[in-house]
Amino acid sequence: MRKEIYITDYNCVTPLGFDVSSNWNALLEGKSGVALHKIIENQEPFYASMVDSEKLNEEFNKNFDNQNFTRLEKMFLLSLKPLIEKHQISDETAFILSTTKGNISLLKNQKTLPEGVFLSSLAQKIADFFRFKTKPIVVSNACVSGVMAIAVAKNMIQAGKYKDAFVVAGDEISEFVISGFNSFQAIGTEICKPYDKNRDGINIGDATAAVYVTSHCEEQSDEAISNEKFSFKILGDSAINDANHISGPSRTGDGLFASIKNAMAEANIPTEKIDFISAHGTATIYNDEMEAIAFNRMGLQNVPLNSLKGYYGHCLGASGLLETIISMESALQNTLISSKNFEETGTSQPLSIIKENQSAEIKYILKTASGFGGCNAAIVLEKC
Numbered sequence: 001m002r003k004e005i006y007i008t009d010y011n012c013v014t015p016l017g018f019d020v021s022s023n024w025n026a027l028l029e030g031k032s033g034v035a036l037h038k039i040i041e042n043q044e045p046f047y048a049s050m051v052d053s054e055k056l057n058e059e060f061n062k063n064f065d066n067q068n069f070t071r072l073e074k075m076f077l078l079s080l081k082p083l084i085e086k087h088q089i090s091d092e093t094a095f096i097l098s099t100t101k102g103n104i105s106l107l108k109n110q111k112t113l114p115e116g117v118f119l120s121s122l123a124q125k126i127a128d129f130f131r132f133k134t135k136p137i138v139v140s141n142a143c144v145s146g147v148m149a150i151a152v153a154k155n156m157i158q159a160g161k162y163k164d165a166f167v168v169a170g171d172e173i174s175e176f177v178i179s180g181f182n183s184f185q186a187i188g189t190e191i192c193k194p195y196d197k198n199r200d201g202i203n204i205g206d207a208t209a210a211v212y213v214t215s216h217c218e219e220q221s222d223e224a225i226s227n228e229k230f231s232f233k234i235l236g237d238s239a240i241n242d243a244n245h246i247s248g249p250s251r252t253g254d255g256l257f258a259s260i261k262n263a264m265a266e267a268n269i270p271t272e273k274i275d276f277i278s279a280h281g282t283a284t285i286y287n288d289e290m291e292a293i294a295f296n297r298m299g300l301q302n303v304p305l306n307s308l309k310g311y312y313g314h315c316l317g318a319s320g321l322l323e324t325i326i327s328m329e330s331a332l333q334n335t336l337i338s339s340k341n342f343e344e345t346g347t348s349q350p351l352s353i354i355k356e357n358q359s360a361e362i363k364y365i366l367k368t369a370s371g372f373g374g375c376n377a378a379i380v381l382e383k384c
Helices: 020-028 053-063 071-086 119-129 145-158 175-183 222-226 254-267 285-297 316-333
Strands: 005-013 034-037 046-049 093-098 137-139 164-171 207-215 232-241 276-278 304-306 364-371 375-383
Touching (some): 005 020, 005 071, 005 145, 005 316, 020 316, 046 175, 053 071, 071 119, 093 119, 093 145, 093 316, 119 137, 137 145, 145 164, 145 207, 145 232, 145 375, 164 316, 207 316, 254 285, 254 364, 254 375, 276 316, 316 364
Parallel strands (some): 093 137, 093 164
Antiparallel strands (some): 005 207, 034 046, 164 207, 232 375, 364 375
């Protein structure tokens, strides 16, 4: 019998707050972190969701003495610190870092590659600071990285490689990322509107998020288990690459459909039991349409669904983990958060988009993500 794996703690740093409670309160009030920011010289401002650097430094200085960290690294440390203070690091504790671009900003005006730009170096720097004893694991697979990192933690613990894991995900807004998405003409001219008929593109976002993953094994004391404020069982996971296109999603939703199907099969629950879907919802025509097709193929079109991109923008490798955290908080608070800026259906197949905050009993959650290169991922969570 396989071990049951749980998420028992989480934290996040975003433009809406430096902990989960401040983020949750902002979401309840309908606040968005997306605003106009001047990111590239000689170009007009872009709509993006950016953490205030001054506030970030103030918060960092309250918690840490060492200043030898980049802006993104400071966000990683602030996300992890509350979790590490509550959960012991052992010789069998994994450290998993999820990111798409990491310290890509260090490349600006550089003739040689700085050490910090390598993802392995970034992960090792964070691991060394918190004195992890195992070699860090990096998960970098476009915009499914955050969801995949949860799956990697689950599968590594089930395989007996580790007893528990700290997972942290993060990406920051940079000139490199903005230029890349702008070259696709994918950046919206206003705050994004996932699944809406009048959407016109994505907003990029800053964020870091962290979770603690563990098994309720025999070695754990009853006291340790009773001290947990909550737990979410990771019932199933899957990641499928449909190899459709270097940047465009499958028109038939094949990869996402297969990912959901596999995750549901492992979870061993029927689709009728899913209470809520936290979808990817980038507010681009091809992504939103692909998701609608995949969800309909799975018979999930009537399940309440939202995208959080209207609040946070698209935080790349952090988005999947951050949105999973907000989904779990939704379940704890028995509240579905509206899919911000959605007014009129803009997909060829129906979806049950959440139009306003509402009370609901949430036990089973489906979280999905999709990204460049044809990658797709899904996880199924159960509130315990």
